[in-house]
Each structure stands twice: as structure tokens, then as C-alpha cells.
Amino acid sequence: MNDSMRRAAAILLVILGGAALWWTGSGAPASASANDAMVATIAAARERAAANDPRLKPASRFEEGGWIYVHLEGDPGAMGYQHGYLLGPEIEDGFAAVSAGMMHSTERDWEFFRKAAHEMLWPKIDAEYQQELQGIVEGLRARTGSKLDVDDIVAFNAFEELPDYYVPWLNKQQKAANAPNLKSPGNCSAFVATGTWTKGGQIVMAHNNWTSYRNGERWRIVFDIAPKNGYRMLMDGFPGVIASDDDFGINSGGLMVTETTITQFEGWDPKGKAEFVRARKALQYAGSIDEYTKIMLDGNNGGYANDWLLGDRKTGEIAQLELGLRAHKLWRTKDGVLAGSNWARDPKVLKEDAPQFDPANKESSPNARRARWDELLKENKGKIDVALAEKMLGDHSDTAQKKEEANERTLCGHVDGSPRGVKEWDWQPYYPGGAVQGKATDATMAKEMRFMARVGHPCGGDFLAKPFLAAHPEQTWQEPYLRDMKAGPWTEFRSSQTPKE
Numbered sequence: 001m002n003d004s005m006r007r008a009a010a011i012l013l014v015i016l017g018g019a020a021l022w023w024t025g026s027g028a029p030a031s032a033s034a035n036d037a038m039v040a041t042i043a044a045a046r047e048r049a050a051a052n053d054p055r056l057k058p059a060s061r062f063e064e065g066g067w068i069y070v071h072l073e074g075d076p077g078a079m080g081y082q083h084g085y086l087l088g089p090e091i092e093d094g095f096a097a098v099s100a101g102m103m104h105s106t107e108r109d110w111e112f113f114r115k116a117a118h119e120m121l122w123p124k125i126d127a128e129y130q131q132e133l134q135g136i137v138e139g140l141r142a143r144t145g146s147k148l149d150v151d152d153i154v155a156f157n158a159f160e161e162l163p164d165y166y167v168p169w170l171n172k173q174q175k176a177a178n179a180p181n182l183k184s185p186g187n188c189s190a191f192v193a194t195g196t197w198t199k200g201g202q203i204v205m206a207h208n209n210w211t212s213y214r215n216g217e218r219w220r221i222v223f224d225i226a227p228k229n230g231y232r233m234l235m236d237g238f239p240g241v242i243a244s245d246d247d248f249g250i251n252s253g254g255l256m257v258t259e260t261t262i263t264q265f266e267g268w269d270p271k272g273k274a275e276f277v278r279a280r281k282a283l284q285y286a287g288s289i290d291e292y293t294k295i296m297l298d299g300n301n302g303g304y305a306n307d308w309l310l311g312d313r314k315t316g317e318i319a320q321l322e323l324g325l326r327a328h329k330l331w332r333t334k335d336g337v338l339a340g341s342n343w344a345r346d347p348k349v350l351k352e353d354a355p356q357f358d359p360a361n362k363e364s365s366p367n368a369r370r371a372r373w374d375e376l377l378k379e380n381k382g383k384i385d386v387a388l389a390e391k392m393l394g395d396h397s398d399t400a401q402k403k404e405e406a407n408e409r410t411l412c413g414h415v416d417g418s419p420r421g422v423k424e425w426d427w428q429p430y431y432p433g434g435a436v437q438g439k440a441t442d443a444t445m446a447k448e449m450r451f452m453a454r455v456g457h458p459c460g461g462d463f464l465a466k467p468f469l470a471a472h473p474e475q476t477w478q479e480p481y482l483r484d485m486k487a488g489p490w491t492e493f494r495s496s497q498t499p500k501e
């Protein structure tokens, strides 16, 4: 589109906007349908004008295997605009579901989260990510006419850290009476292996994301990011969020990154830098385990505290960064396996950052899955590859009951089927949450910027919202947002991918 065409489009928008004002302001008995038609016409004109924005030129989107693949490229503002525009409808939908959950669990209104984003988080966000977040708002508005602003989008990006890390800390500071029982989430089952543990000795990494089905069914974006500065990245993610956030990603500097959260972690530093910013920055700029560790520690706010599982495909080395707030520890090896299922293991981290966690309770979800990882990985020593990793992510062996049963203690989590729930995360019996998707890759694939991914339970099972809600009226508040979560096929994604013909 040349300049004169763009001007013409802008003029058309002004004319249509004016017509709408005249129409609604004239007091004429305009029928609702005529008014709707006018609104739709204006929206279409706005979309056409925005679609010709030069910032969108290098970006693209297509859908495959239940995933939405987006390619973002350029300077931070342009990448944000592309993100907001290409995923506009999904961002609005994801924001509605996520913000409802944040308000429901914390009993705080949305203004509270906006204020936290504006006053506490925003000033410490690196300029390039501020520009990217502002770009998201701009692209989103151009696409959908959304009313969301940058405070909304920042609070939304912090959806893992504000409700379950900041709010419990704040409630404690304020000695809030009758404060809701908030617990840091237990997200994910994962491992990274190398050396004699894997087929051919190369690094293999796999991860399934555990979260509410409400949010998890929307966690189906593959981001292919070519930033102006830093490394090329390929990661899974959530619409509107700049970090992978669950997390699974590879970069062109050779790093392979995933994590599982630390159960019953407590702590927050209001002066620190948001976790979603550090995690995105580390994937974008770290080309080694040391660089990754340094970026995650810089301004550590304690938000979304994880055991990071890392691989450096250039050296064959893997590492685990157990990132508490008061304490942290790094383990590394060129021959071994490091698994995660939401438990901290360093005595100092346990004592100072997760004092309530009981590592001896074999019945709890984190410990039962830990025992299963030990068993399964040992059984398959020397044979581990991506195909086997995919199977492991769908495993339903419950070590506490010593039987096959999909529940809260299996690597592929199905807490909606558990009469126990997960009390360590304050997930009530039959909580609609568990493993919501899976990803796996190895060093060869990572070098070619490729990974495998599957939406829905990694075992292939489906979750159906309607019968669930009928059986569990206590979850009725979720009804507007809870949808079926049907499993897709394992699908390969790579950088610079174009849709199949």
C-alpha cells in the first residue's frame, strides 16, 4: 500500500467514524441492526487500514494441529504490534479468562492488578519490553478496537506471579484478616537428559504444562520470534504474553530451556524485576548456562519461582537452576538426567523459600511424580529420545497407589478425576486442571530450530466442559470461560515455517 492509499484509508475511517457519530447522535430511531451494521462496517474499515500497516509485513500466522503459529520479526515495537494484531481475538479471549481467574482466587478487583502493574512492575521493565508491550496494545486496538491499555496488558503478562506470589506476600504484610488461601502453583512435569542417558548421547528435553484447563486450553501458541537484537527464538506461549511462561523454548544461541515451579514457595520482592521479563530476556539473550543464570538472577523478584532445566546443545551440558528468592542453586552435568515435577531439592532453598513443603510425603503430587520420573528414566537409560519423551509426558502410572490411573499424581495430570485434589496448591477435589499440552525436542532438532508439540492432555485424552460442570456445580463461576480441551496430534514446528499447501 502506498502513502496515498494509506491516507485514503485514514480519511475513509474518519468519514465512517463521523457517520457513526451522526447516526447515533441524531436521535433518529435507528434500528439496532442498522446500528450493528454500521459498527461492523467501521470495524472492517479499521481492520483493512491496520492490515496494511508496514509493521505487519514480515509477520505471519497460520494454524496447525490445534496450535496457532505466529512469526514475529523486527524491532520491539513492531514485534509487539504484530503480536497484538495477529492474535487480537485470542488476546481478548485469553485476557477475559485469565483476569476472571485472578480476581476470583485473590478476591481483589482488576484495578488492584492494574495498579500493581503500573506502580510496581512497569518501572523495572527493560525499555525494549516496554516498547513490545505497548506495541501489543497498539496492534490489539487496531485489530479489535479493544479498550485494554498497557497496564491491563502488563498485569495480564504477570498472571503467574501477581495472584500467587505478590498477593499472598501482600496479605501477610498487611496481616489481612480472612485472606484467601493462595498457594504458588504447581506447574508442570519435565526433564532434560544427556550423555549415556539418551539415544546417541545428545540432549533430549521434554515438558508438559500443568495449569487450570480454563487457561491451559488457551495455551496453544507457537511463537517464532526473530528480534532485531538477541537470538532467534522458538517457544510455546499464551496469546498476549511476551514470555513462554509455562515455559518451553529454544534459541539460536544453542540454549534449550524449560522448567517446573517450586511447590509451596513463599516470597516476593516488590523492588525486583517481573519474572516474565527476566524469563523472556534470558531466552532472547543467553547463549550459555552461565548467561542464563545471570539474567534470571538479575533483579530476581521471587515471582513464579522455578526449577529451570537447561541444555546447551553446543556442549552437551545440561543444568538445573533452582531459583528461590533467598536461596538458589545450580547443578550441571554432561552425563545425567535432571527431572522436575514441582519440588525443590536444595536444603537451603527448601528451608528458606519453601518451608511448608514436605519432601517425605509420598502421596503428594510433586513427590509421587518425582518417584515416577526416577523409575521411568532409569528404566529407559540409554534409550531416551523424542519419541519416547512424548510417551513419557502421557504417562499415567501412580506410584503412591502403585497402579495405572490418570490422576493428580501422574506425569500426565488429570486432577479433575481426583477426589483428593492437590492441597499443596489449594486445588480442591476434582479441580479442572492438570497437563494441558506437551512439547519435546533434542539437540539435533534444536540446532535446526524445531520441536514437537501437542495440544491437550499429552496422553491424547479429551476434557469435556459440559458434563464436568454439570457434575461439579462448585466450578460454575468458570462456565463462561471453561471450554472443551481436546487433544491434537503431535505436530512438528520449526523456525520460518510456512503453512502446508
Ligand SMILES: [Zn+2]
Residues within 6 Å of the ligand: 394, 395, 396, 406, 412, 413, 414, 457, 458, 459, 460, 461
Ligand atoms: Zn493423560
